[in-house]
Amino acid sequence: MNENLFPEKQACMKHPLIKPDTVEQRLYQLNLAGKALEGSSLVVLPTGLGKTIIALFVIASRLQRFGGKALILSPTKPLVDQHAAFFKKVMTLPEDEILAFTGSIAPAERERLWAQGKLIVSTPQVIENDLLTKRISLEDVSHITFDEAHRAVGNYAYTFIAEKYFESAKNPHVLGITASPGSSDEKIAEVCQALHVENVAVKTEKDRDVRPYVQEKELEWLQVQLPAEMAEIRSYLEKIFDDRLGIIRELGFSAGSGKYVSKKDLLLLQKQLQDKIRIGGDPAIFSAMSVVAEMMKVNHAVEMVETQGLETLRKYLEKLEAEASSSSSSKAAKRLMDDLYMRKALYKVKECEVEHPKLALARKIVSEQLDQNPDSRVIVFTNYRDTAEIVANALSEAPGVFPIRFVGQGSRHKDKGLTQKQQAGILDKFRAGEYNVLVATSVAEEGLDIPSTDMVLFYEPIPSEIRSIQRKGRTGRQQKGRVIVLVTKGTRDEAYYWSSKNKEKKMLNSMHGLETTFTPKASKKRAELSDFESLPCNSDSKLKIEEIEMINEDKDGNGINISPEDLRKNGDNKDVALETGAYLETGSDENEKKDANEKADVNVDVNVDEKADVNADVNADEKADVNEKERQKTLVDFEALCGNKSVNKPEISGKEPETEPLRIVIDHRETKCGVAKTLDRLGMELSFAALEIGDYVVSNRLAVERKRTDDFASSLIDGKRNLFAQLSDLARVYEKPVLIIEGEDLFTSRQINPNAIYGSLVSIAIDFRVAILYSRDEEETASILKLLAKREQTENKNEINPHGKKSAKSLTEQQEYLISSISNIGPKAARNLLLHFGSVEAIMQADTEELKKVKLIGPKAAARIREVLESPYKG
Structure with a gap:
């Protein structure tokens, strides 16, 4: 290796929007940033090598050139806070112009802050909601960074934001950053299409300019025999x-x-x-x-x-x-x-009292690691919360090992999740050494800012290449790291291990192929760079711009190329001009780590971090393969064929010319689904409100309740869902009540006798006089709603007016509800208690022995009632 390329004393980059001596200069980051500035780009770089630094360079150049605002989107609140703190630390923008947006900030306050902000870091769901409700506009946003860009598929908020951005922005430019975009060409192409990517840039740990910054990772897989x-x-x-x-x-x-x-x-x-x-x-x-x-x-x-x-x-x-x-x-x-x-x-x-041999082996590996290096930090990954608890308990028995379980926020099956505050507290204690082993589910796969983690242990292999890469990226950041995978011989462990390994290879090949496909032609790029360099700095910058230096392109037209001679010629400064010629610098990549919500490939009811229904127990990659069947035409396609729009999905967003826009009022809780986004694409004027009755109001006489098939089926066996009370209110208040059942598995989402489902549908239509319509998915639901709105507002000239309140519960219902709200006390048990004691007050005064005399109230239920009544409130 030519050591002159990488001198011991690294220079820092200079730029009017970046604070001096804060960001280290790295050649590969400059190269990637240069390519990203040629057009909307996807940058693929291994974890820990400074993807956030590349975003910083691009943001600084775009703000300097075009002014306006820059937006950074990250999947979770901890990541948003982390990125906001980093950009405040390294950028010269006033701190009150670098803002963090999350759901904890009131919508009206976000609207006010958006006007003053120059760089906004936000969760995508917040921006999506604010776009739908017209609180913000992306017109003057000159750049958006999509962190963890591999999420830009399907109905995720990234896809909608990118679509609206390129519709409305004056100078749109996108940077997607990820360590693992997916194994198949189709998945990667879907991400690129969703983000309007023109250019793909890939760096691996084996690339010559990256190798000096990569810490060695020792990868082992250890086999055990099933007892x-x-x-x-x-x-x-x-x-x-x-x-x-x-x-x-x-x-x-x-x-x-x-x-x-x-x-x-x-x-x-x-x-x-x-x-x-x-x-x-x-x-x-x-x-x-x-x-x-x-x-x-x-x-x-x-x-x-x-x-x-x-x-x-x-x-x-x-x-x-x-x-x-x-x-x-x-x-x-x-x-x-x-x-x-x-x-x-x-x-x-x-x-049987035999434990899985993995448990003893994990205990041995972790103990040896901490014996050899007491300052080590170890992360043990498990797929299931139950296993995480078992492993943490087993490790706690070893001397010198102080483990803590780290799981997501969801609380299911008597297992309470961790709040974001609790998660942050655990990570702080882990960094400080109070805990030296983190036993984590998939919540820890993305975003952990723990540079000192020097060993990652996979309790089992996972078949997802994205999750495998993310897990391995938790170690070997600033020092040598170990990755150990435990595999049970002759089981699906082996299949998962090789599946993940093969997918990683396939992903790398696909990325290099796409890099070649997406690289802009040299002539086009030269013109763009030439035009770009000739532009003056936008007056909005408020900063004096230094003299612009020209940049060389490499022979292949692949972006910025700075020769070793140029580096040496700069002497101690080694400042390298990027795009505008204004100087940039790179720095510690420790702020690039991310903390993400759990996303597991194996969705089973035993894993409380994931879906509760074991019928969904399938790897996410397998789901995608199964759903590759050719899809029948939907209402959305039909509408496109009947009008002037193309049947292609991207064209759905085309808005039909209408004298007056169709309006619809949507319950604010429905913003989480994709129906509102599709209605927006279809050109409807959306209003959001806290609706007491119905999910969608399309006129003063017609409102719609939307139920997914699994919700509908569950409501038939779960009295708390109260579907019939909802429909009763809907029919009482609106002349034309409508129920839309969405999905294709009405008879199979839950194991319910089909006759019970048919009976419920008949009752809804005949007894409640509610019209029932069916849709395949959210897009088709949106098309139905638009047709209803067109019929009511254009043809029948009915105004739109949400009204009505839920009918009040009777005194008996309120009493039953109050008692049944105690865990382990169902509706029948609540009624038995009220019949036996005669009033809520009498139940409250009864002791455990008296409570146990009531039918369906056993010792545990009685103890639970007394615990709820007697325990002090801690807030």
Whole structure:
């Protein structure tokens, strides 16, 4: 290596908008920033190498050249706060012009702050909501940075913001930054299309100009053998699975083409059955759906015993057992738990005291690491909260090991999540050394600003290349790091390990291919740079601009190229001009670390960080593969065909010429879904309000309640959902009440007898006189709403006027609600208590023994009531 290229004393960059001596100069960052300034770009750079610094360079140049505002979008509040603190530290802008926007700031206050801000760092959901409600405009925003740009897919807020930005901005320019954009060409292309990317720039740890800044990472994978006792339990579960597979085949269906049936195969079969249910009501299809639900649960149990251990499996099976014994249980759950082999497996799990060998190995590895280096910081990643708790408890038994569990904010199944304040407190204590091991779920995969972490332990491999890269990026930032992956031989651990590894290779190949495809032609780039350099600094900058120096392009036209001679010629200054010739500098990349919400590939009900329904137990990549089937035409497509718009999705945003815009009033809670965004694309005038009745009001006589299929099905078995009370109010207040049921799995989202669903639909239509409409997805719902609005406002000339309040609960209902709000006290138990004691006050005065005399009130429920009543309020 030519040491002259990288002198020991690194220079700092100079720029009127960057404070002197704050940001170290790195050649690869200058090169990437130069390419990014040629046009809207996606920059792919390994974690810890200063993606935020590149964003800083681009922002400084864009603000200096075009004035206006710059916007930085990050997925979570901790990341927003982190980035805002960094930019205040290194930029010369007044601190009151560098603002952090999150949901904790009132909308009216955000509107006021937006007018004064020069650089706004925000969560995307906040900006999306403010755009929908017309509180802000992106017209004078001269640059947007999309942090963790791989999220710009599907209905995520990034896609809508980018679309509105390029519609309205005078000088739009985008920078997407990520360490892991995805393994397939399709996924990466989707990100590029969503962000209007013209240019892709990629750097890897093996590139010559990056290598001096990369710390060595030692990657090991250690294998363990599944104990005989666990293998026996697995054999019981596999017998159940094979039996159900035989039933599926007898019913005339097939799952998978080979001997091994994967979660992907099961999900695909489930989707095929759902499609058949919509066509006809063959009883065999409903039977097959019920059997597939059992197979999904068993498949997950097998994964638990193979990769997690008996304690995690025990908790899962006990939860299935409780589900099967509940009054609202499905036939599938009851049938599964009544199976002889399931009873054997459950008995064996409860009796067996063997722990998974991974646990002892993890304890040994962490102990040795901390013995050798007491100042070490270690992160242990697990997929499941239950496992995280087990691992943390096991590690705490080792001398010198002080572990803490680090999970997300969601609270499910008696496991309370951590607030953002609690998460920040844990991380502070971890950095300070009060805890030296962080046992974390996927919440810690992105954004941890912990430079001293020198070992990352994967308790199990994960099949997602994005998450694998993010996990490995937590170590080896400013010192040598170790990455250790624990793998159980002969199990899906091995499949997941190689899947992730192959996807990482594929991703790198795809990125280099796209880099070549997206690189602007040299002639075009030269013209752009020439025009750019000839422009004066925008007067909005308020700063004196230094003399502009010209920059050389490399022979391939790939951006800024600074020769070793130029570096040496600069002597101690080594200042390098970027774009405008004004000097830039780079610095510590420790502020680039990110803290993200949990996003797990394996969505199962045992993992309380993720979805509760085990029927969704499938890797996110597998979901995408399953959904690649050709989609039938929707109402959105139909509307496009009937008008002058193209059927292509990007053209949906075209607005039809109308004498007066169609209006719709939307409940403010509906901003989280994609319906409002599609209505905006369709040219409707949106108003948001706190609606007591209905989700969408399209005229003074017509309002709409929207229910996703899973919400609708759940409301039939969960009295607290109160769907019929909502529809009763809707029909009472509006002359034309409408219910839109959205989704394609009405009969399969929950294991409910189809006759119960049909009966409910009949009751809604006949008894409540509510019109029922169906849509496939959010886009189709939006198209239906627009047609309703057009009919009411244009053809029938009805004004739009939201009105009406929810009907008040009767005194009896309020009393029952008050008692049933105590955890473990259902509606029936609440009624029994009120009948027995006669009043709420009498219940409050009863002791534990008196409470236990009431039917459905056992010792635990009685103790819980007294605990709620007697415990001091801590605020």
